[in-house]
Amino acid sequence: MPIAQRSSSGAGWSIARQLFVLQVLVVAALVAIGTAGTVLIVLDDAEQAAIDDVTDIAETVARSPTVVDAVRRPAPATILQPYAESVRTATGTDFVVVMAPDRTRYTHRTPSLIGKPFIGSIDGALAGGTVVETSVGTLGESVRTVVPVKDETGKVIALVSVGITTDAINQKLVGRTPAVAIPTALALLLAAAGSWLLSRRLRRQTHGLGPAEMTRMYEYHDAVLHSVREGLVVADREGRVTLVNDEGRRLLGDDLPEEVRDLIAARAAVADEPVLAGDRVLVANQRVIRSEGQTIGTVLTLRDHTELRELTGELDSVRGLTEALRAQAHEAANRLHTVLTLVELGRTGEAVDLATAELAVAQQLTDQVMGALDEPAVAALLLGKSAQAGERGVELIVDEASRIEGTRLPSRDLLTVVGNLVDNALEAVAGTEPPRRVTVLVLDTDGVVLVRVGDTGPGIPAGAFRRGWSTKAQGRGIGLSLVRQVADRHGGDIEVSGSTITVRLPAAS
Template identity: 35%
Template sequence: MRNHRASRPGRRLALSRLSLTGQFLALQLGLIVIVLGVIAAVSVARADAEFRRTESRRLLSVAETVASQDAVRVGLGDPGRQGILQPTAEAARSVSGASSVEITGTDRRVLTSAHPPAIGRELPLGDSRVFEGRSWTGVVTDGGRTSVVAHVPVFSAEGRLLGAVGVGREHPGLGDRIAAATPHLLLYLGLAGVLGTIGSFLLARRIKKQTLGLEPEEITSLVEHREAMLHGIKEGVVGLDRHHRITLANDTARQLLRLPADAAGRTLEDLAVEPRLYDVLTGRATGRDQLVIAGERMLTLNRMPLITRDRSIGSVTTMRDLTELAALQHQLETTRSATNTLRAQAHEFSNQLHVIAGLIELGEYPEVSRYVRGISGTRTRRTSEVISKVADPSLAALLIAKASLAAEQGAVLRLTGDSALGPLPETLAADLVTVTGNLVDNALDAVRGAGPGGRVEVRLADDSTAVRLEVTDSGPGVAPELAEEVFRHGFTTKAADDVSRGLGLAITRMICTRRGGHVTVEGPRFRAEIPRTRAEHAEEVTTP
């Protein structure tokens, strides 16, 4: 039993090693053999029924002919003349081709038979009621042999029952019937085998053409490797057909794009994806490293169209989560901004020290004292103005540093007279510092290069529900048709083609949206509103 079980996988392995044509041929030949077997069984059964029906009628006619002969009546009516029955029965058997013609008296004892040992024994009747004066045909088994028989009663001229005549034809065995049908079955099997071979070759050739010449086990191996690869890589992968229907989406892609588990087979319209994401996935937005804001995540997407036989069959898009990278980039930008601020302050202090050193060399000591008091007062007034209006230390320090940076590039950064901001929770203060820094940097970029006179105004307002921020610059402002685009995917009007460019506004919107607020732009004025309480449905993501 153990060896038998172990042999089954071996047979399956051997079958799997057959080529596609061989597998189709083996399958079709197997089906042909089964069909021919069924046809043979049905044919034998029908032939058997036809044999019984035809032979029953013929044997009944022979039995009636024998029973109507005068010699049979005389032989049964006069025991002394029973000798004439055997020649009469043999003559009828030889003429009719029956296996046996047996005549019995009313005692059922056989008086004539082609087999001498059968004379004197009782005639096997089966279900026959011939001795009740009724003719009968049917099948009788005697001594292991099955025969189709006909029983006919014999009556005298006066109508008295004298005996019966039984005519039988031995039924051919199953082997004989199959042997008789074998030549035809072999012919059918040969024709079917030839047609099956040709059909298998043509079908396999067509299928292999559609499967790029790959065998089934190769296709299975490719599918298994593809599934392992798709679900093993960290990047998200989304495949679309030419009707924008999702054909594959690995776990990372479903998580990043918040796709349902049954996304495969559904179109992008059914899933109601965001317009920017729709444009990138369908190829309306072209280019490498397309940035998309999906919920509270920043993604970079790369789309590759699939073309087979000069015909587009869909596309594959890979994506990476840039949320953490954007946070690191912003931290780098913040560090760079702080470095620039310190450099500006160092430059300013260096110039002031040069002035003081020059006055000392000239011996203008009273002027040195006056100059020191002047610059100290200016810095003190600038710091006092910010601290008096902004109670949060981190935000106040940011605004003071940005003011020094603006002064270096020939611009002026100031708080509006009606600005007022009280103490803030730690998380809100961190988010507000990020939003303010991004908007101020964007405003300073807008007035950079415009020469002296550039202005950046910051207005802060606070109530029990939200903090409101307005940043206005003297630059050209944002065109109305770009008012939404600048936030959607890190849009930038700078000439440099750099992924890090324009991320500040995208991060700003992401932070505001996460807390349940919003940010808008109207010309040169950006307005942001950040609720004091984080929205309950917002998810925690890494932010600068």
């Protein structure tokens, strides 16, 4: 079955594109609403300003002595028409009309309309007030005001109407359009640019995925994370753990072991690094996550190698014993051949002395170990290590003060401590100048099991019990770390002096 690949031109838009379109629509709607509100406010302000202007002009004209005196004379139009036109021209209004109380015009910008009735409301002005209205007259729709002209007694003797057509007001608004349009266009342009930059950044961060693809990817990844048989720990760029899968929680527990925290804090790539987590031996692989040249976190995978390490250790022990037994068998065959040759030569006394001497040496070590250690597993371990040491040209000495009788310390833990310390000592003296010697003391006294292993090697450096330190050339051992783990579990302590390691393990009562 071919593997399906994601297409960037799939059924749906990416999140970045959807966000960009949504932002543009929202911003455009907001700008349109704001612009409409601004236009309405400006229009209302322009109309109110026109009303205020024509009212002020009308009241000024009505109080003018020229107007008051002229309306009392015969043929007032001859005086008022030039005056009214000069006021209209000077103020930029569309008409200035002076009329009699019966609506008869004395003035008008169209001379043919002089003497004809005024079109509009005047009742309020005849009563001594002010009329303000928007109505249609001879010049079209206009905003106008009508005020009374009074004599010294307060009697209304004439009316003055001043107006500005709606077209004139609109023309002024059109002239102000750039003041509104330019900021609106700039706002739209800036909003579109900001939305585009944000969508571009989001596209990089989401890799152009759409919502459905991201949902499926989350579901797939979540299922994978919880189904894999390896522990997984994800940390951010600050070293904070952001995700631990089910297997990781099982292996590490609720709190991260110190060695795992150190690995994460180092933020360096590692491959097949052994770490200890409680009673478990884990193999760690860590990868540094980078994006656009920046470190954004680490991914740590953990595999449980506890049983494998135990089996490997047992296999190494068996292999070592096999090699030692093979060497011993070869050596015994040589000695037996020598004894038989001496017998054939008639030198039976020398043959007997040689055979009994070899048996005495072997039996002496066996008797010493078995007699001192009432722990068959430890005794067998030391006898096997003695054979390995002999094969390597190293003398393994079990201190005569060694004594264990019925300790409650688990045999497995005791074997871990003794076996790893002896192995480390054998490795330490390998390749050194003779004499190559390893000394072992195992003593149970006052409820504390003391294990002391010394050698003639170069000594043990500081930090030997940290993860990964080893006397081996590749430097990837965990033997001493396992010793430290056992000591910590039993509340014991470890003392290092030169090439001698002393471990004290309180035994359960």
